[in-house]
Amino acid sequence: MSQSRIIGAVDIGASSVTVLVGDIVNGRSLNIIGKQDATSAGVKKGEIIDFKAVSNATHAAIMGAEKSAGTQVEGIFLSQTGNHLEGFFNSGAVNVTSSDNRVSQGDINRVTTEAKSKKLAADRLYIHHIRNHFMLDGRQVGDPLGMEGEKLDVGYWSVHGDERKVRDHIHVINGFGLNVEDIILSSIASGTVIANDEEKRAGVLVIDLGAGATDWAIYQNGVVRRTGVLPVGSDHITNDLALGLRVNRKYAEKLKMTFGKATLDSEDMQEKVWMVGDQMIGDRRIPKQALIQIIRERVEETFELVKKQVGEGCSPKELPAGVIITGGGARLENVDLAAEKVLGVPARHGELPEWVHPNLHQPEYVTALGLLHFALSGQSLDDNQTQRRERGLLRRVSHLFGV
């Protein structure tokens, strides 16, 4: 008899809350059976500033997704972003203890524990320990168990966040009567589906341009090397337009979506666009050049900040597969060209794999799709964590009653 788990992927952004519902059959196949977006409120720069407003938006989105799926979600995979997230690289090294110099499970346990043993401040907690490759006497190895060597090294990219802010995110979901089964960084969730294995092996930078924050992740040798979050997003472009053009946010957003570009072309110099578009009283013409220049400044500034955070790793040598841009901000025309210009690395818009239904081929769904990918693979980023819940008799009976 096939076993089915209904998982919800929740991406709480500054502009919208996206929920996808996936039916994972026998842990092997994923059917996306429901989706819902809701206008977000109470989120600023990826962090919750109004718990009730966020709860309202998120609960409405989950309820809508459940309704469209025709079933109830059993657990939630939740994305996490925000300026409070930080990361560091920590490594551990041990001498192989056995007389024949073969690596035992005990050696592996000791080195991984040591590499993850760095203490955090009292108000911080770990989100991920992302393991890089083992090194045995300087050689990179996948699984060192049973291999011969003297010194075993391993490194972890550890991501940690503010405990209160993470709790707030979890409690939003708990408030709907659901359990958070795993938390995945937005940049990692997006990168999982937007970059293919070959690009991850070669080296690629994934930039998720959100409304309130910009998340990035660097993949090298098939694993996540580094991650980062900037408290700048496409909402800032809207704000800049509203201030610079002296229009309200509503029209600024409309102008951005309709005429916005990240680069200025010669044909845009003389063109003027209508602010509202109905050419009635109150409507006025705005130079397109001014519009694009404001956007370009903010976009380039954002990529400059990314470049600064990434540091020396932002070079064609380190990133042979270039830069992939995704998220709602990736809808902006020529944003890839702007990225390429600032970062000095070939950039392109991210494209979802073919298995994703055409209805979901929108940059806004990339993070949620990545979350479902993690739910399907059944593997947590943390190598010592298991995320599967037991399916006991009581749980089955409860499920029978829809509880």
Place this chain on the structure above:
Amino acid sequence: MAKKRTKQTSTNSTWRNIQQSFTGRAVTKHARKRRWMLNLKFVGGLAGLALVGAGVWAGVQFLKSDSFARIMAGGSAPVRSVYLETDGVLDEDWLNDTISIPNNIELMAVDIEGIQAVMAEDGQVRSALVERVFPDTIRIRLEEQHPVLRIVMQDASGKKYLRLLSRDGEVYMGQGYPKHLLRNLPFAQGVTLRRKSGGSYEPVEGIPQVADFMEKVRILMPERFTDWKAISLHHFDASGQSGTSRYVVSTRKGYEITFSPDNVEEQLARLQSILSRLESQRRRIDRIDLSLDDAVVKLADSSPSHGPARFR
């Protein structure tokens, strides 16, 4: 005043250690709606289970009920006939005297449990089963007591009346038996009766052994058994503990025969031998005691030699 944080730094401080709880009040209307729906589903599930259980129970009860039997039999009609099946002698006259079923009463309206109870009160009825045979018949099946002895009783006024003893030791009036059957039943003597609260008597102990004894005599010496007038159980011990337990049989020819409850066949063989020899000698007998190892015969005074004689 702000609460002082006491948490220590720790290497295993991960988000997974955060307690996830759903017990608080729902913050949003969507959460409240969902919680309400879940509770409703849970209660609905329980109610559904309860309904299924109640349905199964009701179904079983219905299958066991008269209504189901009536439906299966095509419905109920006024009672047209009453069948009496018995292994004894009770007949329709007795039935009419014992119960009364109103004319044109619906079969389902007949109180078969009441009829059964009335019949069971009759001492001659060992068991009674009353059934409805749809659409219009009542069938009564009886198991009757079968008499093995007669007993003469006397009330406080000195009036004597006859009762029967069944193989079970039940004392009952007995009706419908052929006269010759009753005439051939020996009387029981030396029996102690104990009254029950309803006026009837407790079963007499030991009658099954006596009945077995009489059955053997009836089979092995049928012509002699017809001479037996009474059996005294005065010295009979039903428990079998006493070594001096005896049946004392009075015959119509005037002599008494004493039997031990043990080795009845052997005693009967000796009795047959003694009686044959003495009858051929035309001797009159007063008493024969077969309970001893050597049978003792006391001849009547008019016999040529009337002293006790021993027979082996």
